[in-house]
Amino acid sequence: xxxxxxxxxxxxxxxxxxxxxxxxxxxxxxxxxxxxxxxxxxxxxxxxxxxxxxxxxxxxxxxxxxxxxxxxxxxxxxxxxxxxxxxxxxxxxxxxxxxxxxxxxxxxxxxxxxxxxxxxxxxxxxxxxxxxxxxxxxxxx
Numbered sequence: 001x002x003x004x005x006x007x008x009x010x011x012x013x014x015x016x017x018x019x020x021x022x023x024x025x026x027x028x029x030x031x032x033x034x035x036x037x038x039x040x041x042x043x044x045x046x047x048x049x050x051x052x053x054x055x056x057x058x059x060x061x062x063x064x065x066x067x068x069x070x071x072x073x074x075x076x077x078x079x080x081x082x083x084x085x086x087x088x089x090x091x092x093x094x095x096x097x098x099x100x101x102x103x104x105x106x107x108x109x110x111x112x113x114x115x116x117x118x119x120x121x122x123x124x125x126x127x128x129x130x131x132x133x134x135x136x137x138x139x140x141x
Contacts, residue, residue, distance in 0.1 A: 009135040010038040012081035014093050018043025018070040020051040020109040021087040024121055027058050027065040028128040034140035037132065040081070042073030044089045054109055057117045061125075083131065102131070 011029060013022040022041040029039040047070040058065045073094065078084060083100045086093040088108060095101070104127055109117040132139050 006038075008036060008038050009083070009137060010040075010081045011083045011085060011131065011135075012073065012077055013039065013041040013085045013087070014043065014073055014089055015041075015087040016043055016045050016089045016108075017047035017110065018072075019047035019049065020054045020117075021104075021106050021120065021124065022085075023050050023065050023068050023070075024054050024058055024109075024124045025085065025087070025104075025128055026068070027063045028061075028125050029132070031063050032128060032132055032139040033137050037135060037137045040077050041068075041071075042077065043070055044073070044093060046070035046072050051109055051117075053112055053114045053117045054121070056114045057109075057121045060114075060118075061121070083135070085131070 013025040015022040018041055026039050026041040050065060050068050055066050078094045078096055085102045085104055087104045087106055106123060107120050109120050129139050
């Protein structure tokens with residue numbers, strides 16, 4: 001894990017399976033932040049693999065998330081984050097006092113074909129760009 005005290009903003013993206021929404025958000029964040037901010041993703045019940053339709057939808061944008069894998073969130077990562085973005089994990093997502101939380105209500109792309117994942121991907125990109133702006137991190141693209 002990157003040192004959370006190196007001055008860069010840190011964001012944690014959480015969803016249930018860490019296989020679609022949070023992985024796409026992480027992909028956009030890392031791509032657009034260009035190293036000027038740090039992000040992680042995790043799930044309350046991590047899946048087995050990243051959703052192939054999410055991988056394909058992100059590849060259309062030139063972002064490769066095929067090497068990612070679903071993982072659980074840890075208290076250490078939650079504590080290190082400046083912002084915790086939840087996406088449909090409800091009560092299973094951690095809540096710690098003093099953290100900035102955002103709940104992004106987005107359709108779950110699980111089991112959807114790529115053409116139905118694209119609108120979710122596009123909305124995630126809009127929200128990641130907005131979040132970067134709020135954090136004072138100009139998007140690279």
